[in-house]
Amino acid sequence: MEKFQLPTLEDVARQAKVSTATVSRCLSRPETVRRSTRERVMQVVGELGYTPNFGAQAMAAKRTNTIGAVIPTMDNAIFAKGLQAFQEEISNRGASLLVASSSYRKDVEEKQIRSLIARGVDALLLIGDDRDNEVYDYLAKRRIPYVLAWNHRKGARHTFVGFDNFRAAYEMAERVVGYGHRDIAMIAGVTDSNDRARDRLSGVRQALSDHGIPGLAVTECAYSIDAAGDVFETIVSGDRRPTAIVCGNDVLAAGAIIRAKSMGVEVPRDISVTGFDDIELATVVEPGITTVHVPHGRMGRSAATALFTALENRRPRSRRLETRIVERQSLAAPRQ
Amino acid sequence: MEKFQLPTLEDVARQAKVSTATVSRCLSRPETVRRSTRERVMQVVGELGYTPNFGAQAMAAKRTNTIGAVIPTMDNAIFAKGLQAFQEEISNRGASLLVASSSYRKDVEEKQIRSLIARGVDALLLIGDDRDNEVYDYLAKRRIPYVLAWNHRKGARHTFVGFDNFRAAYEMAERVVGYGHRDIAMIAGVTDSNDRARDRLSGVRQALSDHGIPGLAVTECAYSIDAAGDVFETIVSGDRRPTAIVCGNDVLAAGAIIRAKSMGVEVPRDISVTGFDDIELATVVEPGITTVHVPHGRMGRSAATALFTALENRRPRSRRLETRIVERQSLAAPRQ
C-alpha cells in the first residue's frame, strides 16, 4: 500500500501560522482563543480535512471519550431497546459506545470487561451486580466509573440504574394470587450468574410464602421459546397441573403460550401465564401476555447520564425506575 | 482524585532487566524472544498486572484492533442477530466492536461513520450501499476497509456480504402469484436511504410485471407493528381489497396480521400476507408468517471474516448468501 499522510495538528498550525497549542485549543476549548484566530484556524482545518489522531489524543489527554458496555447478548429485545437508548445518549454527548457480549457467562464477562478497559474505555455499563469481588476491585483500582443497570438494590456500594426485580416479581405473583390461583409453578431464567433471574425467583417465592402458599415448583430454563415450550409441556403433563405459570420473562411466557396452543391447552382458560419485561413479543402472541412493564428506554438514557456524571467526578446517584404490571389476556381467574 | 500510576512497559522492562523493546516483543511477537527471557518477562507482567496503554499502542502501532459498525438501529431483531454473530467473531479474533446507529437517516449515518473513523476504527461494517459517493471517497482516502452487509449487488465496486434482496423479493412475489393471487398490494419499508427496502420493492414489481400483473399498489411504512396495522386497515377498507399483501419485512407482516385479527379479517382465508427476514416474530404470530429466511448469523460472521481479510491487505471477496422461502400459514390460495 502506498504511503499517504493524514494532516496533523502541526500541518494545520503551520498553514494557519499559529502554534500547535493554539490549534489544539481551537478544537477543544474554542472560547479561549480570539475569534479572528479561531476562524483562521478552523478554515485551515476545513481545507485540510484535518481530524485529530485518536491514539495521540487518547495518550496525551488520558481519555478516549469511549464508553463500554458488556451485555449478556444483543440478540434479545430486552437489552436491545435499552442499549439503543443508551447508545443514542452517549452519541449525543459526543462519545462512542464499545459493546461486548458475555452470553450470560461470568468468565466471559470478566474477560470482556478487562478487554474493554484495556481498550481504554472511560467508563462501563454492566448488567446486574452478580460478579466476583475482584472485578469490582479491579475497576476501583483502575478508577473506571461504572453503572449497573437492569437491576436495583438498595444501599449497595454500587451505582444502580434499574428497577427492583424482586419487588416487581413479588407484585406480579401477588397479582396472580389475587386472581385466586393457589397452584402456581414458575419457569425461571437460569439463575446462575444472573441476579435478575434470581431476584425475580425470590420475589415470587416470597410473595407466595407471604400469602401462605407453600412449595413453588420452579424450573430454570434458557431464554428461548422452544426451551420454554418444552418445560411448559412437562409441567402441564405432570400429575398435578398448576393453574398458573409465572415466567421469568416474556420470551419464556411466549414459549409457554405457543406450546399451549399446539397442545390444545387454552390460555388463560385452562392455565394462566405471566411474563416480565413487556417486550414487543408480549403484545404479539395470542393471548397477549400479562407482564411487568419495564421502561427500557428511560433506563438506557438514565444509565448514560449517570456515567457522564461520574466522568465529571461527581458521585452519580443510584436510580430506581418504576415498573408496572400491564394486564393483557394471559392471566385470568382459574376455573372452578 | 489522588494520583495513581499504572505500570508501564518501562516498569516491566526495568524489573525484568531487559529493554522495553524486548517486553514489547514478548507481548506482540513472543516467538522472537528466547524462552527463558520471555518467561521472566511474563512473570513480571503478571506480578505488576501490566496492561498496555491503549492510546500509546494505537499511536505507535497505527492500529487499534477496533472495528466499527453503523447500523440503522439496534432495536430490531433484523440487525440484532447478525450483529451479535459479528461481534462474537470480532471478539474471537481479539478485536473489539464500536457500534453506532443511524436511525435510518443518511445524514446521521455519515456523521457516525466519520465519528467512528475519528475514533480510530481499523475497518467498518455498513448496512447496504445507499450513501453518497463522498462517503466512499472518504473511506478510500483514509484507506479504511469496509464491508457492506444485508444486501448484495453483483459486480459492484464494493465488497458485499449479504443476500440479493431483489431476487428474494422477486421469488416471494412469484410464489404469491403461484398460489393464484392477482390482486396484490405491498406494504414496503421506507425506501428513502434504504436500498434493501427499495430492492425488495423492485423485486416484487418486476415479478408481477413478468407475470403480466399490472399496477402494484404500494404503501411505504415505518417498521412498526402499529404503523403497519394502520396501513393494513386502509388497504383492506379500500374499495378494491387485494387478496394478498406482500410486506417488506416481518414486522410489517406481523402488524398486518395482528390488525387483521382485531378487524375480524381472517388470514389467510380472507387475505394472504407474506413477510421477509424470518425473525422470531414470524414464528410467534398466528398464523405463522410465510417469509424469506435470511441467514443472519452466517452473514454476521462472514462479514467479520471479510473485514479481517481486508485488514491483512488481501482483497476480500463479496459473498452472496442464499435465502429461501419458509412457508408457514399466512399465505394460501385466494378464495374463489
Add this chain to the structure above:
DNA sequence: TTGGGCAATGCAAGCGCTTACATTCCTGTG
C-alpha cells in the same frame, strides 16, 4: 581456536497530541 552467520536483545527515534508554564500582546487606567 577462530570467525561467520544467525538469533536475541538493546538503542533510540519517532508517533501526534495536550497542557503547564513562559512570553507577548492588548486594553484601560492613572
Add this chain to the structure above:
DNA sequence: CACAGGAATGTAAGCGCTTGCATTGCCCAA
C-alpha cells in the same frame, strides 16, 4: 503616555509504545 494586569499565544516537555537498525551473544564449521 506609561504601565499594570489579564487575555492570547507560544514553547516544549512529556504521554507509553513500536520498530528499524545496531549491537551483542552464541553455536558450529573449518
